[in-house]
Amino acid sequence: QTEVSSALHSAAMVPQSDSFPGSQQDGDVTVQLENNDLWQSFARCINEMIVTRSGRRMFPIYSVSVKGLNPSAMYSVYLDFEVVGQQRWKFVNRKWVSGGRADPPIQSRYKHPDSPHYGSHWMAKPIQFGKVKLTNKNNSEQQVVLNSLHNYEPCLHIVPEPGHSQGCRAAKASFPQTQFIAVTAYQNEAITELKISHNPFAKSFKDNAGRCKDEAVQRS
Amino acid sequence: QTEVSSALHSAAMVPQSDSFPGSQQDGDVTVQLENNDLWQSFARCINEMIVTRSGRRMFPIYSVSVKGLNPSAMYSVYLDFEVVGQQRWKFVNRKWVSGGRADPPIQSRYKHPDSPHYGSHWMAKPIQFGKVKLTNKNNSEQQVVLNSLHNYEPCLHIVPEPGHSQGCRAAKASFPQTQFIAVTAYQNEAITELKISHNPFAKSFKDNAGRCKDEAVQRS
DNA sequence: ATCTTTCCCACCTAGGTGTGAACC
DNA sequence: ATGGTTCACACCTAGGTGGGAAAG
Numbered sequence: 001q002t003e004v005s006s007a008l009h010s011a012a013m014v015p016q017s018d019s020f021p022g023s024q025q026d027g028d029v030t031v032q033l034e035n036n037d038l039w040q041s042f043a044r045c046i047n048e049m050i051v052t053r054s055g056r057r058m059f060p061i062y063s064v065s066v067k068g069l070n071p072s073a074m075y076s077v078y079l080d081f082e083v084v085g086q087q088r089w090k091f092v093n094r095k096w097v098s099g100g101r102a103d104p105p106i107q108s109r110y111k112h113p114d115s116p117h118y119g120s121h122w123m124a125k126p127i128q129f130g131k132v133k134l135t136n137k138n139n140s141e142q143q144v145v146l147n148s149l150h151n152y153e154p155c156l157h158i159v160p161e162p163g164h165s166q167g168c169r170a171a172k173a174s175f176p177q178t179q180f181i182a183v184t185a186y187q188n189e190a191i192t193e194l195k196i197s198h199n200p201f202a203k204s205f206k207d208n209a210g211r212c213k214d215e216a217v218q219r220s
Numbered sequence: 221q222t223e224v225s226s227a228l229h230s231a232a233m234v235p236q237s238d239s240f241p242g243s244q245q246d247g248d249v250t251v252q253l254e255n256n257d258l259w260q261s262f263a264r265c266i267n268e269m270i271v272t273r274s275g276r277r278m279f280p281i282y283s284v285s286v287k288g289l290n291p292s293a294m295y296s297v298y299l300d301f302e303v304v305g306q307q308r309w310k311f312v313n314r315k316w317v318s319g320g321r322a323d324p325p326i327q328s329r330y331k332h333p334d335s336p337h338y339g340s341h342w343m344a345k346p347i348q349f350g351k352v353k354l355t356n357k358n359n360s361e362q363q364v365v366l367n368s369l370h371n372y373e374p375c376l377h378i379v380p381e382p383g384h385s386q387g388c389r390a391a392k393a394s395f396p397q398t399q400f401i402a403v404t405a406y407q408n409e410a411i412t413e414l415k416i417s418h419n420p421f422a423k424s425f426k427d428n429a430g431r432c433k434d435e436a437v438q439r440s
Numbered sequence: 441a442t443c444t445t446t447c448c449c450a451c452c453t454a455g456g457t458g459t460g461a462a463c464c
Numbered sequence: 465a466t467g468g469t470t471c472a473c474a475c476c477t478a479g480g481t482g483g484g485a486a487a488g
Contacts, residue, residue, distance in 0.1 A: 050482090053446075053447095057480070074384065090443085116294075118336075149444085196481080196482075199480085202451095203481080204481070272469095405459095405468080405469075415457085420477060421456040421458090421475095421477060422456085422475095423476055424475040425476095447486080448484095449483085450482100453480075454477105454478085455476105455477085456475105456478100457476070458473105459473085459474090462471080
């Protein structure tokens with residue numbers, strides 16, 4: 001069991017390309033992962049992402065900077081999530097261990113809301129996926145459906161727009177350090193602490209030493 | 221003076237096209253103003269829009285539905301603001317009267333954030349300009365600069381994207397009932413009341429009869 | 441029993457209102 | 465004085481956090 005867990009861990013740390021693990025090249029197109037250090041610190045603990053019925057944002061935010069596109073061609077940019085391995089996972093004794101065969105994968109792809117847009121637009125500033133939401137129910141909306149307790153790796157697709165980008169090739173990039181296990185509740189306390197310490201929306205769970213949160217609750 | 225004021229008023233009420241005042245046609249392209257009734261109720265009092273240094277949203281929100289575009293062609297959609305008449309205005313004795321010659325106009329055009337996009341996208345649902353901000357300082361950003369105390373009419377432009385929409389014509393539409401006077405503070409109490417009663421962000425100024433807002437303020 | 445999911449909640453971030461006093 | 469502008473402010477809308485109890 002420990003063996004399986006460390007296999008998961010090492011998979012999250014091995015760079016997929018020859019160069020810097022935060023950078024990838026596909027043809028002339030270069031894709032670099034933003035906030036690589038933050039992703040690495042989550043990956044070291046094996047990252048988890050909450051999925052809910054109504055959809056939950058990712059944290060850290062998936063964000064990349066892109067070079068080498070045709071500035072005047074049109075592209076749409078997508079993020080999908082590929083299952084890593086054919087197994088599901090359990091958290092027992094503070095360790096992730098195999099939990100049996102994986103459920104059949106669900107096809108779910110998120111189109112970046114700026115799509116479609118010129119290559120120049122996509123290269124002008126980092127492409128942020130701050131609004132993408134992960135869910136475990138098929139809301140048939142603009143949300144990504146994942147199987148809980150499965151390990152995923154986000155995958156970026158840059159696709160020339162049909163009829164508006166003749167001769168341009170599609171590009172694809174993914175970064176092992178962005179892998180995570182989909183969960184309905186955090187399993188690893190270290191991940192919870194990392195989320196709280198870096199996500200501004202979780203500020204109320206910070207600084208437990210300085211303030212007693214229950215002081216305000218007078219009744220009950 | 222009353223004569224000038226009523227000229228302003230009637231200008232705001234006369235439909236610019238032959239058909240329904242909330243609808244316009246330019247070539248094959250048809251543009252219809254959403255929430256026409258709301259705009260009319262503001263126009264009856266002579267509408268005002270706040271401008272601030274940091275930028276202020278419009279209320280009502282400028283929103284149109286569009287038909288007749290080429291679904292597979294690319295367009296960008298713009299909103300600009302044309303000065304109506306060559307004069308500025310003053311609010312004296314609860315009436316808008318001429319305040320002399322207009323200041324030189326400022327070129328300022330807002331590109332809808334969905335731009336560029338397919339004709340099919342623009343026709344799929346009403347095009348909302350909910351994020352556009354009006355300012356009286358040149359922030360050199362994505363904000364519209366207006367001269368205070370001048371009368372404006374918003375003007376919609378649908379522009380085929382160069383190199384991605386061969387043979388498509390640009391279209392233009394404007395609606396007199398969306399005219400307004402730019403102000404740094406509301407002049408007409410009737411406008412203030414209309415804003416408060418329809419804009420959810422001004423809810424705290426509603427229901428003065430039911431609640432005393434100052435009750436909570438114990439000090440000073 | 442155990443593990444997983446769901447729901448409500450207090451507590452935040454982020455930012456859009458007009459007010460009223462101060463400023464120019 | 466007068467009229468226009470600016471600013472801090474209380475009070476909202478809108479929605480993103482993990483916690484913890486309850487349910488499955």
